[in-house]
Amino acid sequence: MGKHWSENRKKYTLALIAIAGLLLLWYTVMLISDGYWGIGPSVQLSTYYSGLFIAGCLYGSMLFADLGSKTRGLNYLVVPASHLEKLFCSLFYAVVVFFVCYTSIFYIVDAIMLKAGNALAYNHWLKHHAAGDVFEPRKIANVFYQSEQSRKPDMLVYLLLLYFVIQAVFIVGSVYFARFSFIKTTIAALLTGLFIAFLIGKVIFPILPHGSFYQGITSYKVYTVKEGVTINGVTEGISIYSDPATDKLVTLPTWIGDVLLFLLKFAFAPLLWLATYFRLKEKEI
């Protein structure tokens, strides 16, 4: 940990300053373009998550960039520590430290800019408010939790979990691709997504009987199929329709759904970290 920090602290400090600068610039643009009320909760949330995804994935894609260079890669691989220790050290900085630092910087910038925005808005309000109006300053948004009134209060948690999965994809990519890791990983991820979409649309769905998923992925409603359609006295083909009386519902035990959901939420990122570990072990310089 100490070695990693001593070798990278200048780079990390500059990167964090750059992130703070970009956030300040973005909020300033929002204040200028959207009046004093530009920094609303939705802007804060979208700024936080856009920055997190972009910066986190960029950092993830550079995590093992040293392995793309013969000299730096050699320096990294010959350090007397196990592959697991090296991976944990890198993940500690990329996953934990980056997340904590980014969130802290975001809130510092957020607080400063909200204060500035509110001060400007208050001055504006003093001059223009109608009698009886009450000034309501913008508040710092909780980026991890939406209010109970929101339609999907858990959405931000899922977004956060998705971030860790996507960052893990870029971390694996940084070990696999020696150069242009970010671009290559993005292309590889898009191609994989297209392949999965093709597999589902053209292979899996044609195998399944006519129907659709019903209340989640563990229950499938099979529609009623009737042989032949009679048109003008001629009967041919089949007709497919949903009839509650004759439709069949295929349901898997609910625990399968729970397990799948758990895996989707918590297992993808660790599995990708595991893939990184094995790739690191077999890396040659």
Place this chain on the structure above:
Amino acid sequence: MINIQNLHFAYRKKPVFTGLSLRLQPGHIYGLLGKNGTGKSTLLRNIAGLLFPDKGSIDVLGFTPGKRQPAFLQEIFIVPEEFYLPDVPLQHLVQYHAPFYPKFNKAQFEKYIAEFDIPVASSLQNMSYGQKKKVLISFGLASNASMLLMDEPTNGLDIMSKSQFRKVMAGVMDENKCIVISTHQVKDLENLIDRITVIDEGKILFDQTVDTISRKLSFQIAFDSEEIKQALYGESSLRGSAIITANTTGEESKLDLELLYKAIVLNGPAITAVFKD
């Protein structure tokens, strides 16, 4: 200490080693010589666990290098021809990097740094290539790793530094250490190495100790044309012809490493025949 058996290695489809076997013992400084592209660096990287053999086995101090276990990496230090040192002050290199090597000796490191005239207060980034190389060599020696692999260590060093290098290296050897120096600048290693291994076309062309070479071969300057004609190898110079002959008198001559290397490459069978007796 190092036991390489039937090593096969190829870069994609370009074979480098096709059945190389070699044993290296502690207490020696091996000079690994060979033309460019014959696999010297590749062999060192295989020994260090940075490349994995396609076939055959490598055993270093009882470890399989490819596993890169910490206990193995603590016992091996490689000074590559092209290297990277982080942009940190020299003290940080010792503070954060040295704890990975349990036998690292700070006093020893400071001694080598002083011998190499390295400015202690300077950051590594502000140092010249040669200075950085000397820092790396000093660190490697102070790590007290049992295996020290050096790939062209004198490349980039000035004349004074080369002589400092030889002086430092001569003082570090002990019976538990094995040092392998790969180079094509053979003059830099004279009086330093005690065993010469020549690789060519991925095979061991020659592997003898300096003592044996001195007993079996004679290096001299000849003027007599008959003597030159009968030599195992010879080349003309301004001072006459430098020749290698079989040592029949038992008198030891000064080893000319460069001449020997050329003789092995250009007239290998005649040279090796002398050692078969």
